[in-house]
Amino acid sequence: MNRIPDAVHEADIVVAFEDLTVGYGGIPLLQGIDIQVKKGQVVTLMGGSGTGKTTLLRAATGQLAAQKGRVLVFGKDIATMTAEELRATRQRMGVLFQQGALFTDLNVFENVAFPMREHTQLGERAIREKVLDTLHAVGLRGAAHQRVSEVSGGMARRVALARAIALDPEVVMYDEPFAGLDPISMGVTATLIRTLSDRLGCASIMITHDVAESFQISDYVYLVGQKQLKAHGTPAQLRQSQDPYVHQFLNGEPDGPVAFHYPETPAFEDWLRKRESADAKAKTP
């Protein structure tokens, strides 16, 4: 019921979540999620902190098993794939991790060259040219020789982005691609993501909190919160939405259905009671 409304050819669907429930330790974080991502599409996943966006991404890469429902990647259920099939599927993906996850024992050049060395038979010259081209695309050709520890946080994210797209993947998943970037880098990165999808026809799934930048390049946006898919639509549709949740989130308003304060659970109240009791005992002479 929450699927993209327009007609979709099965072959064009790159990633699909079908009635998906995911979480940790048997506790669901998101339930009944239906999402489809097609070739050449830039799809944005938005939602408050801790609502399970990265968890969805982990489910799509096969790092986390679904508690219920299915995750289809290139038309196959990721839960039923053999180790070899999963390996082959992952070779067609590129992932930008939230923390960058660059290899600290390798320099910038070698980090981007890593997937090429592991998965291709390219010669050193071809690798050098390809890596420098990719680094040029993210504006870091001149930093190829630097150690990862020498580059700034924003630069590290751009290196991680270059590594994610180095093998021209068919689907790229970006976890917070704009975090820590200055306005110029942010604009260039956004354009790069859009260009990749347009030029190579790869699907892009982007997790971000940056409404302005992501709405400029996204074809479709999903908003998650309160353990479910709250809204979805094109950026224009969401902007016009009268849903108070969507309105509050997109405009960053403090009051509304999205609670700013983390809920106080019985576990918290129990902890607080014990703490107060211990403090009272400590005060007693």
Added chain:
Amino acid sequence: MMPVRAIEWLGTEVRERIGAFGFFVRFILNLLCRSAIALRRPRLVTQQLHFLGNHSLLIIVVSGMFIGFVLGLQGYYTLSRYGSEEALGLLVALSLVRELGPVVTALLFAGRAGTALTAEIGLMKAGEQLAAMEVMAVDPLQRVLVPRFWGGVIAMPILATVFSMVGIMGGWIVGVQMIGVDAGSFWSQMQAGVDVFNDVLNGVIKSIVFGVAVTAIALYQGWQARPTPEGVSRATTRTVVAGSLVVLALDFLLTALMFSN
């Protein structure tokens, strides 16, 4: 209630230890099953051999020298009471080649290279580097751990040999150069008394076994570490404690097997 609780605690502890040992054995088997990469891409192993071996060389050479000095002094003191100072070279060489070389090298290796391995793997885990590799369809066990495992296993006997050689030189400096034991007796008794197969080869076998144990423990601790600063810190401590105890226990077992009649 108390005896019941004690039995319950004991049962839980025993079950957990057996489970942990099972995981460790499975971990080593996984490493061995994926070891073909060491032959396909030997450069990955030589890089680790350099990192683990060369960077441990200084502590091995300095420790070997001082152990040799002490063996020279203590050996001379004991042997001179029986008028057998000429056997000093034999005593120093046998002590080092059979026991001290492999054991002390393994203990130093656990402290120097083992902790570095655990911390490196633990921090890679904390920084999502291992997860990133997995998502890139690269098996981190094969790409990261196997080269380190074989690097450690190969480095250990080489370091133990260097330790023994430097130790013998230390014994020679103290015994021959400083105390005045006859140089001819020192070397000839050593040559006549040290057997290549019974002493040298057994010492090398010991150091290979210690290399497997210490490197596997270090990698396992890093692999299992909680991805937090505290988790990595605890894992490195466990590497030194578990590695050292296992080396000493294995030394007793191997000595009993190799040198008993």
